Amino acid sequence: MERLGTYHVTWSTGLHVKIPFIDKISKKVSLKEQVIDFLPQHGVNKTIPSCKF
Numbered sequence: 001m002e003r004l005g006t007y008h009v010t011w012s013t014g015l016h017v018k019i020p021f022i023d024k025i026s027k028k029v030s031l032k033e034q035v036i037d038f039l040p041q042h043g044v045n046k047t048i049p050s051c052k053f
Contacts, residue, residue: 002026 001008003023018025 001011001018001023002025003019007026008023
């Protein structure tokens with residue numbers, strides 16, 4: 001939260017009051033999942049025989 005252009009406080013969860021034209025939110029943090037691409041990884045593939053009882 002910025003007040004008059006300088007850092008004032010970081011809001012945690014809960015109810016807060018913002019004064020118009022004096023306070024502004026400087027940065028919003030997204031809590032969405034982010035997708036990251038990984039290179040293909042090669043490994044040993046072991047075939048498990050089917051079990052018959």
